[in-house]
Amino acid sequence: SQQGEEDPQALSIQEGENATMNCSYKTSINNLQWYRQNSGRGLVHLILIRSNEREKHSGRLRVTLDTSKKSSSLLITASRAADTASYFCATDATSGTYKYIFGTGTRLKVLA
Amino acid sequence: DSGVTQTPKHLITATGQRVTLRCSPRSGDLSVYWYQQSLDQGLQFLIQYYNGEERAKGNILERFSAQQFPDLHSELNLSSLELGDSALYFCASSVSIGYNEQFFGPGTRLTVL
Numbered sequence: 670s671q672q673g674e675e676d677p678q679a680l681s682i683q684e685g686e687n688a689t690m691n692c693s694y695k696t697s698i699n700n701l702q703w704y705r706q707n708s709g710r711g712l713v714h715l716i717l718i719r720s721n722e723r724e725k726h727s728g729r730l731r732v733t734l735d736t737s738k739k740s741s742s743l744l745i746t747a748s749r750a751a752d753t754a755s756y757f758c759a760t761d762a763t764s765g766t767y768k769y770i771f772g773t774g775t776r777l778k779v780l781a
Numbered sequence: 782d783s784g785v786t787q788t789p790k791h792l793i794t795a796t797g798q799r800v801t802l803r804c805s806p807r808s809g810d811l812s813v814y815w816y817q818q819s820l821d822q823g824l825q826f827l828i829q830y831y832n833g834e835e836r837a838k839g840n841i842l843e844r845f846s847a848q849q850f851p852d853l854h855s856e857l858n859l860s861s862l863e864l865g866d867s868a869l870y871f872c873a874s875s876v877s878i879g880y881n882e883q884f885f886g887p888g889t890r891l892t893v894l
Binding site: 768 | 829837885886
């Protein structure tokens with residue numbers, strides 16, 4: 670079963686609006702990463718947040734992590750049409766295997 | 782451009798056949814990961830190699846195998862192909878074996894007819 674589950678599965682917003690997507694996971698983690706995938710292309714790393722961090726910013730991206738609730742959120746502010754993509758969270762397993770488990774993604778569509 | 786290259790870009794083959802997918806990691810990266818992405822299964826971790834050695838295994842079928850060569854490029858071999866193996870196969874690389882950013886290649890789209 671998936672370690673990370675994104676919510677919502679799909680999101681459609683107008684350009685300029687903020688987009689928020691959430692990720693929930695099941696077991697303890699060392700860190701959580703967010704990736705973006707444009708249709709049919711490779712994933713691009715956006716941000717990594719460690720288990721002892723609560724919030725991280727990168728440009729228009731803001732990621733929060735709540736380890737007590739086993740959840741994370743990705744906020745994209747002032748969205749642009751170019752932000753249209755699928756967004757995935759990836760969580761590691763703390764068993765020391767160094768493998769990441771990706772969620773099923775949120776498909777974001779930003780309308781111009 | 783992530784610096785990770787994958788060949789071929791597209792592959793069309795028949796059931797029962799065997800194919801080899803190739804991946805060259807970013808210069809300096811020692812870890813290589815393989816993922817399968819199909820419409821109904823999302824992105825599934827298959828296997829990880831670090832400096833030539835297998836370090837982690839995911840949901841990789843016995844019909845699939847991989848290796849990482851001394852020059853650090855990796856190959857994923859898929860045999861006795863079935864219709865359900867049709868998917869995008871991604872390779873990713875990272876600097877080390879720890880928990881860090883992965884750089885993804887453009888993928889190989891495999892179609893099994």
